[in-house]
Amino acid sequence: METIKSIQQVVSSLDRPKLQLLAVSSAGLGGILVYLALRKKVRKIPIGDGWWGAGKGPVTGDKTIRPFQVETSEEEIQDLHSRIDQTRYTEPLEDCRFHYGFNSTYLQRVVNYWKNDFDWEKQVRVLNKYPHFKTNIEGLDVHFIHVRPSNPAGQKVLPLMLVHGWPGSFFEFYRILPMLTETEGDVVFEVICPSIPGYGYSEAPHKQGFNSMDAARVFLKLMERLGFQEFYLQGGDWGSLITTNMAQMKPECVRGLHLNMAFVMAQGLGILLSLIIGRYLPFLVGFTREDVRRIFPFMERNVYEILRESGYMHIQATKPDTAGCGLNNSPVGLAAYILEKFSTWADFKNRDLEDGGLERKFSLDDLLTNVMIYWTTGTIIPSMRFYKENLKSSLQKRVDYKTPVYVPMGLAAFPNELTHCPQTWARKKFKNITTYSYMPRGGHFAAFEEPELLAQDVFQFVRKVESKRSA
Ligand SMILES: *[C@@H]1O[C@H](CO)[C@@H](O)[C@H](O)[C@H]1NC(C)=O
Ligand SMILES: *[C@@H]1O[C@H](CO)[C@@H](O)[C@H](O)[C@H]1NC(C)=O
Numbered sequence: 001m002e003t004i005k006s007i008q009q010v011v012s013s014l015d016r017p018k019l020q021l022l023a024v025s026s027a028g029l030g031g032i033l034v035y036l037a038l039r040k041k042v043r044k045i046p047i048g049d050g051w052w053g054a055g056k057g058p059v060t061g062d063k064t065i066r067p068f069q070v071e072t073s074e075e076e077i078q079d080l081h082s083r084i085d086q087t088r089y090t091e092p093l094e095d096c097r098f099h100y101g102f103n104s105t106y107l108q109r110v111v112n113y114w115k116n117d118f119d120w121e122k123q124v125r126v127l128n129k130y131p132h133f134k135t136n137i138e139g140l141d142v143h144f145i146h147v148r149p150s151n152p153a154g155q156k157v158l159p160l161m162l163v164h165g166w167p168g169s170f171f172e173f174y175r176i177l178p179m180l181t182e183t184e185g186d187v188v189f190e191v192i193c194p195s196i197p198g199y200g201y202s203e204a205p206h207k208q209g210f211n212s213m214d215a216a217r218v219f220l221k222l223m224e225r226l227g228f229q230e231f232y233l234q235g236g237d238w239g240s241l242i243t244t245n246m247a248q249m250k251p252e253c254v255r256g257l258h259l260n261m262a263f264v265m266a267q268g269l270g271i272l273l274s275l276i277i278g279r280y281l282p283f284l285v286g287f288t289r290e291d292v293r294r295i296f297p298f299m300e301r302n303v304y305e306i307l308r309e310s311g312y313m314h315i316q317a318t319k320p321d322t323a324g325c326g327l328n329n330s331p332v333g334l335a336a337y338i339l340e341k342f343s344t345w346a347d348f349k350n351r352d353l354e355d356g357g358l359e360r361k362f363s364l365d366d367l368l369t370n371v372m373i374y375w376t377t378g379t380i381i382p383s384m385r386f387y388k389e390n391l392k393s394s395l396q397k398r399v400d401y402k403t404p405v406y407v408p409m410g411l412a413a414f415p416n417e418l419t420h421c422p423q424t425w426a427r428k429k430f431k432n433i434t435t436y437s438y439m440p441r442g443g444h445f446a447a448f449e450e451p452e453l454l455a456q457d458v459f460q461f462v463r464k465v466e467s468k469r470s471a
Contacts, residue, residue, distance in 0.1 A: 053139020165237020198382030410461030416443030
C-alpha cells in the first residue's frame with residue numbers, strides 16, 4: 001500500500017510527456033527483460049493453422065470419419081504389366097554390384113517376380129486386414145488405420161500414433177502392429193497409423209509450403225477428432241521430425257515420444273570439440289565406448305558416407321517435379337529408386353553385394369507392396385516435394401530446431417542408422433530422455449526390419465514413463 005501511494009505521488013509529480021516517455025521506456029525495458037527471461041525457455045512452438053485444399057479457401061469441410069478400403073482392378077494390374085514389359089534396361093558396369101545404384105541384372109529378377117509371382121490382389125487383402133479411414137483436415141483427405149486391441153483383458157490400453165517416413169508408408173508398420181496391439185502383459189496399444197499428406201492414400205497438399213510442422217498440426221487435429229486427449233508417439237525418418245514437432249506443439253497431449261532416429265544436427269563448439277577429442281578421451285565429452293565405435297572415423301562415416309548417399313535429397317529438395325516425372329511413369333524406375341534405399345539404408349555395406357542384400361532383411365512381397373502404394377496412388381512426386389518444403393531454409397533456422405522437447409523421450413539407436421546420435425548430443429534437444437537403447441542390430445527402417453526389437457523398446461519406454469507417472 002505504502003509503495004503504491006509513493007508511486008502515485010511520483011507519477012502525479014510528472015508532466016504528461018515525461019510520463020509517456022517513462023511508460024514507453026519501462027515497457028521497453030520490461031519487454032527486454034521478459035524476452036531475456038523467456039529466450040532460453042520457449043516451451044512450445046505455436047500451432048498455427050493451415051489450409052491445403054485446391055483453389056480458394058479455407059472451406060470448412062466435412063469432419064466425418066469415413067471408412068476406406070484399398071481397392072484394385074484388373075485394369076490397374078494390366079496397365080502395370082504392360083508398362084513393366086516396355087522397360088528398357090541398361091547393362092550394369094562390370095563388377096559394380098550396388099555402387100552405381102540399383103544393379104539392373106538384379107532389378108530384372110525383382111521385376112520378374114513382380115510380374116509373375118507377386119499377387120497385388122492378395123496384398124490388397126493384407127492391407128485391408130486392418131480398418132482404414134479417411135477424414136478431411138485443413139482441406140485434405142487424411143488416411144489412417146486404426147487398430148484396437150481385440151481383447152484387452154485387464155490391460156491398460158494406451159493410444160499410440162506411429163508415423164512413417166520416405167520412401168516408406170504406413171505399411172512399414174504391419175509387422176509390428178500385432179506386437180503392439182495383441183500382447184499379454186500390463187500394457188497394450190490402440191494404434192493410429194496415418195499416411196503423411198502426399199504419401200499413399202492421404203491427399204497431397206495443393207498449395208506450396210506443407211512441411212513437417214504442418215503435418216504435425218494435421219495429425220494433432222486427427223488425434224483430437226478421434227477423441228484422444230493424451231497419447232504416445234513413435235517415428236523414424238520424417239516420422240521422427242513430425243512426431244517431435246507434435247510434442248513441441250502440444251506437449252500436454254504427448255505422454256511420451258519414442259524415436260528410432262533423432263534429428264539433432266552436429267553443430268557448435270562443444271560438438272566440434274567432442275569430435276576432435278572424443279575418439280581419444282571419450283569420457284571427457286560424454287561419449288560411451290559404443291558411441292566411439294559408431295561415430296568414428298567421423299569423416300568417413302558421417303561426412304563422406306552421407307555425401308555418397310544424399311544425392312536424392314538434393315534433387316528432391318530442389319526439383320522434385322522434374323525428377324519424379326519419369327518415376328511416376330515407369331513402375332520399374334520407381335521400384336529401383338525406392339528399393340535402392342531399402343538396400344543401402346538397411347546397411348551401407350549392402351552396396352558391396354550383388355543383390356544389394358535386399359532379401360536378407362525383407363521379402364519381395366513386402367518391398368513391392370510398399371512400391372505399389374506409391375505406384376497405384378501416383379504419389380512419388382508429392383512425397384518427394386516434402387523434402388523441398390522442409391529444406392526451403394536450413395533446418396537449423398527453423399523454430400522447431402531451436403525449441404527443446406520436454407516430454408519424456410525414448411531413443412532406440414540402431415547400429416546401421418544413417419548417422420549415430422549419442423545420448424549426450426540428443427540431450428541438447430530432448431530434455432527428458434527416459435530411455436536410450438543401443439539396439440543390437442538393424443538400420444533405418446526399424447519397424448520394417450526389426451519389428452520385435454522396436455516393439456520391445458517401445459514397451460520398455462512406455463512402462464518406464466507410466467511407472468514414473470503413477471509414482
Ligand atoms: C547384378 O546382380 C546379379 C544378380 O544378383 C549378379 O549376378 C550380377 O553379378 C550383378 N552385377 C554386377 C555388375 O554386380
Ligand atoms: C520426465 O519424464 C518423467 C516421466 O518419464 C516425469 O516423471 C518427469 O517429471 C519428467 N521430468 C521433467 C523434468 O519434466
